[in-house]
Amino acid sequence: MTSQEVAGEQVDPTPPPQSHRVRVVVPALKAAFPFTLPIFAGFWFLGLTYGMYMNSSGFSFLYPLFMSMLIYAGSMEFITVSLLLGAFNPVQAFLMTLMINARHLFYGLSMLERFKGLGPKKVYLIYGMCDETFSINFSATIPPDIDRGWFMVWVTLLNQLYWVSGSTLGGIFGSMIHINTEGLDFAMTAMFVVIFMEQWMRDRNHTSSLLGLALSLGCLLIFGADNFIIPSMLVILAVLTLLRGRLEKYGKLGID
Amino acid sequence: MATMTLTQQIITIAAxxxxxxxxxxxxxxxxxxGKPTPKYVQYLGKVLPAAVFGLLVIYCLRNVSVLSGSHGIPExxxxxxxxxxxLWKRQMLLSIAGGxxxxxxxxxLVF
Structure with missing residues (x-):
C-alpha cells in the first residue's frame, strides 16, 4: 500500500521528491526507539543471562544466536536448554511450547483489528510478538504523523535485535563477565507496571484490569509459579465472557 | 543421560x-x-489487554516469596x-529507570 502511495507521488515532479525512507521509515524509527529503551535494559540482562546459561551448559554461542533469532520467546528458550539436555522427545517439546506460550493467543486476538491492512509487514509483526513487543505496540500512543506499520515493525525489530545480541554476547563472553547487575531485570517488571497504569488511566471502566490482577494472583496462589498461566487465562476468559453484557453497556469501554 | 545427536537437537528446536x-x-x-471478525471476538480483543497487563505484572512477580528471603519488600x-x-510525571522511562x-x-546494598 505504501509503495503505491510513493509511486503515485513521484508522478508529480515539481517538489524534489523525498525518498520513502526519509519521509516514513526514519521518523518511525525515531518515534519507536525511546519506547524500546526499557526493553534494551531488560533484554540485554536476560539475554546475557540466557547466553551464559547455555555457555555453562556446554553449548556454543551458535545455539543462543539461532534459538533467540528463530524461537524468540524468552522463557521458552530457557526451557529448551533443559529439553536439549534430556531425552529426545520432539512431540513433548511441541506440546510444552503450546502450553507455555498460550498467552500469545490473547495477544493475537487483541491485535486482529490493529494489524489489518499492513500487508507483508503483518507477517513479521505476528512472528515477533513477544510479551514486551505486544505491550508496547498495543499501548503506545503513536503520533498521528508517524506511519503506524513502520512504528510497530521498528519496535518489534529493535526488541528482537536486543534479545539476539544480548544472548549471543552472553554465549561468547559468558564466562568472563563479572559486573554486579543483580536486580537489573526489574526493568521488565517496572515496564509492565507502567503499561498497566497507562491502560488504567485510559479506561473509564477498570473491571478488566482488576480482574487480570486478582484472578492471576488467585491462580498463582492455588497452582504455583510454574503452572498458573493457563488456569489464569481460562478463568479470565470465562469471567470476561460472563460479564460481556454488563461491560458492553459501558459502550466503548473507554478503549479505542 | 541420553545425549542427542545434532539432528535430534535441530528437530527439538524446530518443534x-x-x-x-x-x-x-x-x-x-x-x-x-478479509472476513468480519465475530462480535464476541472483537469484544475479547477490547477487554483482554487490560486483564493481560495485570497477568503480566503478576507473572513478573511469580517467584517472589512473601514468607521467606526478603519477603517481597524490595519489590x-x-x-x-x-x-x-x-503518577507525578507520567514519563515512562523515568518511572521505569527510577524503580x-x-x-x-x-x-x-540493603537486603
Missing part, C-alpha cells in the same frame, strides 16, 4: 519453533483479515516508587 509460531499465528488464521517498595513517579535503580540498590 519449539513450530509451537511458538502456532500460538502467535493461530488467531490470525482463524479470523482472517513492593520499588513498585511503589514506579507508581508514584508515574529499577531503587530495586538494584535495595537488593545489592
Amino acid at each position: 519449539v519453533i513450530a509451537g511458538t509460531l502456532t500460538t502467535r499465528f493461530l488467531p490470525f488464521l482463524i479470523f482472517p483479515a 513492593l517498595i520499588s513498585i511503589a516508587v514506579v507508581v508514584v513517579l508515574h 529499577t535503580i531503587c530495586y538494584m540498590l535495595l537488593v545489592q
